Amino acid sequence: MTPSIVQPQPATSVPLPPAATAHTPPDLVAAGKGNPAPPAAAPKGPDWWLMMRAFLTQGKRIASFAPSSRFMARKLIDGIDWAQARSIVELGAGTGPITAEMVRLAHPKARLVVIELDPVLCGRLQARFRESPNVEVVLGDATKFGEILAARGIPKVDHVLSGLPLPSFPAAARDAILETSAKTISAGGTFRQLTVMPLIYYKLYRRYFEDVRFRFVPFNLPPGGVYVCRGYRGASPAK
Ligand SMILES: C[S@@+](CC[C@H](N)C(=O)[O-])C[C@H]1O[C@@H](n2cnc3c(N)ncnc32)[C@H](O)[C@@H]1O
Numbered sequence: 001m002t003p004s005i006v007q008p009q010p011a012t013s014v015p016l017p018p019a020a021t022a023h024t025p026p027d028l029v030a031a032g033k034g035n036p037a038p039p040a041a042a043p044k045g046p047d048w049w050l051m052m053r054a055f056l057t058q059g060k061r062i063a064s065f066a067p068s069s070r071f072m073a074r075k076l077i078d079g080i081d082w083a084q085a086r087s088i089v090e091l092g093a094g095t096g097p098i099t100a101e102m103v104r105l106a107h108p109k110a111r112l113v114v115i116e117l118d119p120v121l122c123g124r125l126q127a128r129f130r131e132s133p134n135v136e137v138v139l140g141d142a143t144k145f146g147e148i149l150a151a152r153g154i155p156k157v158d159h160v161l162s163g164l165p166l167p168s169f170p171a172a173a174r175d176a177i178l179e180t181s182a183k184t185i186s187a188g189g190t191f192r193q194l195t196v197m198p199l200i201y202y203k204l205y206r207r208y209f210e211d212v213r214f215r216f217v218p219f220n221l222p223p224g225g226v227y228v229c230r231g232y233r234g235a236s237p238a239k
Helices: 018-023 026-031 047-061 070-077 097-105 119-128 142-150 171-184 202-208
Strands: 087-091 111-116 135-139 157-162 185-195 209-217 224-232
Touching: 047 119, 070 097, 070 185, 070 209, 070 224, 087 097, 087 142, 097 111, 097 119, 111 119, 111 142, 119 135, 142 171, 157 171, 171 185, 171 224, 202 209, 202 224
Parallel strands: 087 111, 087 157, 111 135, 157 185
Antiparallel strands: 185 224, 209 224
């Protein structure tokens, strides 16, 4: 498979909750046709600078001023059965620290769909994973990841890995992402979420999932952790 960067399609027939649309940046909503193209040339500068700049200009939508450490990335994917996993979707990939660890371990036949909303960060992902045949970098909104997977003929994924700042999403957008994950993850699969606020949102994820394990990651800037969630039990009752 040729690695590619794919422009999101104009709105499809599947309506999104208003709050999910509201989470999409106003300029993109106003355009009404999805996101702008990533920069033609690969963005220059180290990953930490691209993240810092994105954080300073976009704040809550980026949520972290630095890319995840290798320790964080490894903790997020720890326990995945790489011999079996054939499809994984990553939401909010940033500059690609998680993607890089997946690429290192994934089966050659696995499909890794990597979604990022920010065009500059997406440009970095495209450049970084150009030589990785099983990675498909998509410039798009993670609230629409069900449509993004469907357009690629992927009805089910083994795992959903999220670097999204989900706690700061409007509840309806968060519900949409978690509901889509629940419908999309195959039996035995997991929803995995990064955080740089250790354990603070444990109760939030417990509202959605029967089984939530937290793994602390001290060696990250700032220290953080990951939630590994199973057994979706419906949209959050407490909005
Ligand atoms: C905390 S950063 C994590 C980046 C990377 N996964 C890491 O671990 O370093 C959150 C990322 O989610 C992206 N993001 C935020 N909202 C998004 C959305 N609706 N769809 C796709 N990506 C989104 C941001 O642009 C940013 O790159």
